[in-house]
Amino acid sequence: MQGDTVRCMHHSRVYALLIDTPEAEAAPAAAFWSAALGATARPVSQEPQFTRLDQALPGLVAVVQAVDDAPRFHLDIETDDVTAETARLLALGAVQVSQWLECRVLRAPGGHLLCVIPVHSDSGVFLAQATRWP
C-alpha cells in the first residue's frame, strides 16, 4: 500500500496596484491620479492612509497609499493561503522585508516591492480569475 499523499493547493491573483506616496504629497497625488485616470477618489474608512481610485485601472484596484518612504508603486497579490503563497514567492527568489497585520511585504529580484494579502475581492471573482498553484 502506498502512503497517502497530502496535496495542498492554493490560489493567488494580482489584486491591486498601490501608488505609494510620501505622506505630505499623498493628497495632491490622489487628486492628480483621480483626474488623470478619470476615477473617483474615495477615502477608506478606518484606514486614512489609503485613497481608493475607483475604476482607475482595468481589472485592478488602484489605491494611493501615504507612506514614510520615497515614491514607489507596489503590487498586492491576494491569496487563500498567505503562508503558502509567501513560501512560493520566496522559493522563486523574493525576500521578506516585513509583515504588517496579515500582509507580508516582499522584495522581488530586481528590487520591486509586492505584498501578499488575504483574499480581498469577491470570492466569485477571486476563484474565477486566480491561478491555482500545486
Next chain:
Amino acid sequence: MQGDTVRCMHHSRVYALLIDTPEAEAAPAAAFWSAALGATARPVSQEPQFTRLDQALPGLVAVVQAVDDAPRFHLDIETDDVTAETARLLALGAVQVSQWLECRVLRAPGGHLLCVIPVHSDSGVFLAQATRWP
C-alpha cells in the same frame, strides 16, 4: 452670427504597467515575475530592453524594462493625441521629464513616473475602453 467653435477631443487609457529594473537584474526579474504571476515571458523584437509578460495582469499589458536607474514601476497611458494628452496631464500638475521617440515621460505630483504613448492596443479595444476628454 456666432463664431465657429472648434472642439478637439481626444481619448486615453492606461495601457501597461512597466516593471523598470536595473539592467544587470532585468533577466532574473523577468524570470521571477513570469513565474510569480504565471505568465509567459516573451522578448520584444527590435527592442531588447523589453520583456513582455503575457497575461500577467488582468486588463493591462505587463512588461519588464531594463533601465539605467533604480528599480521602479511606471504606467503607460496610450492616446490618440499625444500632444493633447500630455497638455492635459501637465495642466493637472505633472512635469515633463524627457521625451523618448514618441513617448513623453512625465513625473506626477507625488513623484511617480508615467509615459504618454501613441495607441498601442487594438483600435477596437482602445475605443471601447478609453476615456474621452473634452
